[in-house]
Amino acid sequence: MKKFKTLAIILAGLFLFTSMSDKTEEGDKLIGVWEPSNKKIYLKIDKISGKYYGKIVWLREPIDPVTGKPKTDKNNPDESLKNVPLKGFRMLKDFVYKGNGEWADGTIYDPQNGSTYNCVIKLRDDNTLDIRGYIGLKTFGRTDVWKRLVTKKKK
Amino acid sequence: MKNYFFKTQVLALSVFILWGCGKSEPIQTDVQRLETIAVGPLFEGVNTATVEFDIQKVLPKEVKKEQLSEVRIKSIQLGLADSAAPVPNSFTVLLASPNTSMKECGFIQEDSIKMNNYNVSLAEEQDFLLEILQDKMQTLVIDFNLEGEYFDDYAVTAAIDWELKFKK
Numbered sequence: 001m002k003k004f005k006t007l008a009i010i011l012a013g014l015f016l017f018t019s020m021s022d023k024t025e026e027g028d029k030l031i032g033v034w035e036p037s038n039k040k041i042y043l044k045i046d047k048i049s050g051k052y053y054g055k056i057v058w059l060r061e062p063i064d065p066v067t068g069k070p071k072t073d074k075n076n077p078d079e080s081l082k083n084v085p086l087k088g089f090r091m092l093k094d095f096v097y098k099g100n101g102e103w104a105d106g107t108i109y110d111p112q113n114g115s116t117y118n119c120v121i122k123l124r125d126d127n128t129l130d131i132r133g134y135i136g137l138k139t140f141g142r143t144d145v146w147k148r149l150v151t152k153k154k155k
Numbered sequence: 156m157k158n159y160f161f162k163t164q165v166l167a168l169s170v171f172i173l174w175g176c177g178k179s180e181p182i183q184t185d186v187q188r189l190e191t192i193a194v195g196p197l198f199e200g201v202n203t204a205t206v207e208f209d210i211q212k213v214l215p216k217e218v219k220k221e222q223l224s225e226v227r228i229k230s231i232q233l234g235l236a237d238s239a240a241p242v243p244n245s246f247t248v249l250l251a252s253p254n255t256s257m258k259e260c261g262f263i264q265e266d267s268i269k270m271n272n273y274n275v276s277l278a279e280e281q282d283f284l285l286e287i288l289q290d291k292m293q294t295l296v297i298d299f300n301l302e303g304e305y306f307d308d309y310a311v312t313a314a315i316d317w318e319l320k321f322k323k
Contacts, residue, residue: 048205049294053257057200070265080279084262085245088201088298093257107256 027097029123033057033149036131042149043091052103054092062087075114086111095121108133117141179224179320186316187213190236191297193309204297204311210288218321225320226284231261231275233297236310242268243299248275248313252290258283 030052033044042058064071071086095106101123108119108131117133118141124130127148134141191204211220233246244265251257261275287293297311 044201046203048203048257048296049207049251049253049292051251051253051257055201055203055298078259078278078280080276081259081262083264083276084247084259085264085300088245088247088300090249090257090259090298094251 024097026099026101027052027103029101029126030095030097030103030121030129034129034146035149036146037144043146045092050096052092052095052097052106053090055088055090056086057088059087073111073114075111077114092119092121095119179322182214182218182319182321184213184215184317184319186314189295189313189315191295191311191313193299193311195308196304196306197301197309198304199301201298201300202309204299204309205294207292207294209292213317214319220289222321222323223285223288223319224322225318226288227281227318228260228277228284229316229318230314231277231316232314233263233273233275234312234314236312237307240307240309241301241303241305243301244268245300246275246311247298249296249298250284250287251294251296252287252292254290255283255286257296258287260284 028047030045031047033042034054035042040060041056043054044057045052045054047053059071062070064074072082073084073086073089074082076082076084089109089111091109091111093107093109095103098104103121106119106121107116109116110133117135118138119134120132120138122130122132124145127150129146129148130143131146132138132141132143187208187210189206189208191206193202193204214220231248233248235242245268246263248260248262249257250260259278260281261277263273263275267274267276295313297313299309299311
């Protein structure tokens, strides 16, 4: 009887570990380089301490035509951060995988107006994301479709 | 009349106790030295080095991080652990914790790096720090922009000078 109990505990632990690692693997599908529908930037999503973050890694127009220097986050509401380089800026922050191809609890920053919105990310397929930014209720928001940058294989 | 004096004394004593409880005291700490690591190989563009730490280890034994009442960063000095490693164009320094949002603490621009100045230009707004430091652990994140590839691990050191106050 005691052996049976021990075996049951080991099996339960193994099941829990397997389901947790499956969830981690599913969540990591978000990791990669993505292109928003406006095609102005590429964002690289990575994982830091269990949460997902996205930073700008490429800009179609990296130079500010006014200053002739690399673009900075000139619309940042904090005056002291207006010179932070836009290349590398973390637009997506703090996303947690919730299961069923959905990441939530995060925010998206719009460098064009310096505003931060609540955001939910939904995986439509392996290479397509629905990014919904909203204030307050999810109903009052806007969804953008992002595509994964896939390396073309040589024939 | 006697009753009036008694009530006034009780009130004065209460105000004094409340004032005493609310007073923050500064904490003397050494500059915190951390080493963030980006696991190689690294590619051209923006890469990320991170390290997890617990601010409790910096505090005196009698002070718990939950007692912190005011937090500011006085300065952050960055450095490259390997002098042979390529020098980035820019750095952005961020802090995060499991139950708070990641925030920008400051940055270093290309012009400063060219002048060998690795002092971080700090964010004016630092109110978010208290919540981050009181969380169970903290993560220091340093994003840096490389011009070329680097096939090894990349270490960026950070010396953080904290200004901390706590309530007894």
